[in-house]
Amino acid sequence: xxxxxxxxxxxxxxxxxxxxxxxxxxxxxxxxxxxxxxxxxxxxxxxxxxxxxxxxxxxxxxxxxxxxxxxxxxxxxxxxxxxxxxxxxxxxxxxxxxxxxxxxxxxxxxxxx
Numbered sequence: 001x002x003x004x005x006x007x008x009x010x011x012x013x014x015x016x017x018x019x020x021x022x023x024x025x026x027x028x029x030x031x032x033x034x035x036x037x038x039x040x041x042x043x044x045x046x047x048x049x050x051x052x053x054x055x056x057x058x059x060x061x062x063x064x065x066x067x068x069x070x071x072x073x074x075x076x077x078x079x080x081x082x083x084x085x086x087x088x089x090x091x092x093x094x095x096x097x098x099x100x101x102x103x104x105x106x107x108x109x110x111x112x113x
Contacts (some may be wrong), residue, residue, distance in 0.1 A: 005040050006108070011103045012036045015095060027085035031092015032099075038069050039100070045069075055108050059101075066100050 012032050020026045046065050070093045077086055 001043060003102050005043060007038055007107070008039055008100070011099050015099050018046055022039050023084040024088040027088020028092040028095060029088075030085070030088040032096050033092075034073065034089070035070055035093060035096030035100070038073065039066065045071045059108055062104050063097075066104075067097050070097060073076075079112055099107070112113065 012035065016032055017025045018030045020029050045067055071095070075086060075089055077083070
């Protein structure tokens with residue numbers, strides 16, 4: 001499990017903008033961080049070990065479960081949070097969904113070889 005988390009964290013970190021000089025880009029990075037911590041906190045809720053399931057179906061179910069976790073997060077606008085940063089956070093969520101899909105597809109493809 002820890003190895004799985006570490007590998008996903010590496011994928012998320014690679015997706016970040018290291019020169020985020022705008023509120024929007026900082027928001028994207030924040031959204032990626034939130035997704036990373038959401039994954040860590042909810043890993044035990046994701047059906048990783050359903051061995052009887054077809055690998056493609058397993059990937060789709062994991063992706064759907066992760067997407068539902070992120071879609072359930074609502075972030076309210078705070079006094080020090082611009083509209084651009086808030087938009088960036090939600091863009092970061094969408095970006096993390098793509099990262100998760102690639103990560104999980106690659107992880108289970110390697111597992112089945």
